[in-house]
Amino acid sequence: MITKTIMCPKCKNTLTVQGNPGEKVHITCPSCNIKGVFTFPIDESISRVVHDSFALEIKDLTKKYKELIAVNNLSFNVRKGEIFGLLGPNGAGKSTTIKAILGLIHTNSGEIKINGFDIIKKGIEARASVGYLPERVAFYDNLTPLQTMNFLSELWGVDKSVSKPLIKEVGLEDAINRKVGTFSKGMVQLLGVAQVMIGKPPVYILDEPMGGLDARWVKIIREKIKMLNKQGATILFSSHILSEVENLCHRVAIINRGKLIAEDTVANLNKYLRIKPRLEISISGLNGRVPEVIKNIEGIEAVNANDDTLFITCESYVKSHIITSLQNSGLKIDNIKTIEPSLEDAFVKLIEGGA
């Protein structure tokens, strides 16, 4: 993704735009309302990609379970130094794809390379360059985190002395001698994150790292992902929640029923997926009438009135404008509900759009 600052040819106002090389965007100058088209230059460094500039290469991956096609001819690449989000509703084939990337399951077809190493022909080298956190991981109930980490570092082939600092890094030092069997889900997940960092690999694959965790744990895991990326690591993680991915991933791939339906930067995808929030405003004495004051507000997509409730689909930034306009016109607002778009809505839109 590239960011460009361009100047309006008429009023000389400057604005910034984001997009992919070769992409065309329609721009409306916010100060003089003149419309224009901007084409992003094709970036040489991206169009002439060298073979091993990819941390992960997935080519024509297919995995069938009897009649069910879990992953259907999936291809995508993850560039070095990228945070890459693998998005999809539950059952879309995310975990299957991840397991196939790591060579944990047999595939029907496909070629996978981690850090340039083929997962089947150069399995040991490929796995030595990747740290993996399975979905909803659990460890050995009878061992303490320290024993678990000592075992795993020994298995990786590094000195046991890495265990304690890593446990401290994820904030489990208080529970270092407790049995893992007594841990909460969040704590087990943090131990999972600690174990991922044992061999200091250049690539990290995390399957639903924040799935089902409360806000405090999510924050710690997000920070760890950012920190690893800052140190130069490539991270692929899967999620079915859009908000987890926003502000964290450079690029995302969306899969549904084992098929790739979109692969893009988050900014582009947001534009693509944008489903406007919906407002539900209760006003006593409305009687199914749409108030005049809001009819001319820019950014409103649809307005409906039913008894004393007003349903408005609009851009986020006009929400407060709508409410103040209503209040200024003397209407009494009893209650306001905002329904934010969910990823499930976005998928419906994407799938319907693609059909």
Place this chain on the structure above:
Amino acid sequence: MVGFNFKSVYTIAKKEFMDNIRSRWIIAISIIFIILTIVSSYVAGGQGEFGGMEATVATLLSISALLIPLIAIMLGFSTIAGEAEKGALYVVLSYPVRRVEVLLGKFLGLGSVLALTPLIGFGLGGIVIAATVGAEEGLAYLAFIGLSILLGVMYLSAVICISALCSTRVRAIAGGVILFFWAMIYGLIVMSIYIASGGSYEDFLSPSGLSSLPDWFWASVVLSPNDTNQMAIMQAFGLEQVIVTPHIGAQTAEGQKRAGTQIAELVRDALK
């Protein structure tokens, strides 16, 4: 296969040992096993009329035939299916290790936990026997302990295979239960076939009858770890007073006659 890392095998084995030696179920069943062996060594060993050492071994054999497979199955059933379900197995397999190293490590680690129970139980039992009967047959007794461990190892291999083949822990439990009951049912099946093909129970009651048993009957024991083990123990001891019977096990001639009489009386009473 290119290369093989023994250190990975050792690491996996060590972890399996540390993890399972702390399992409450394994500790509980091992304690039961140890108590049973000590008590029966004392009782059987103390009563000379049963034939001392040989009778004691026959008694211990019936304990180990039941409990050692149970321990092996409990140790092994979830080692692959259960860990795959939890995700821990995938962490291990995503590390720079080979699958064969993981499998071998698990086998050796669980095997050493398994060996510990009969070693302690029969070891302490052996001391009791030595004190009450005498230590003349020490070597044979050691062979008996070794063969008991071998029985466990046979079950462990089978149950690890079951665990690898089953996709869930629950299925692996079912597989383990079937394996456990197989040994009991198998002997009956082979006996029925023998009787149906013209054999007679009489053949099992005298040494001359035994020598007339067909070869296939003797060979059929290989399909059941328990029966194979019993045969091996009989061979190791070369027992004379004890009647060696495939699928039934060993009893003293005296005991067998008495049991036979008792059953006959029961049947007669029931028919009255």
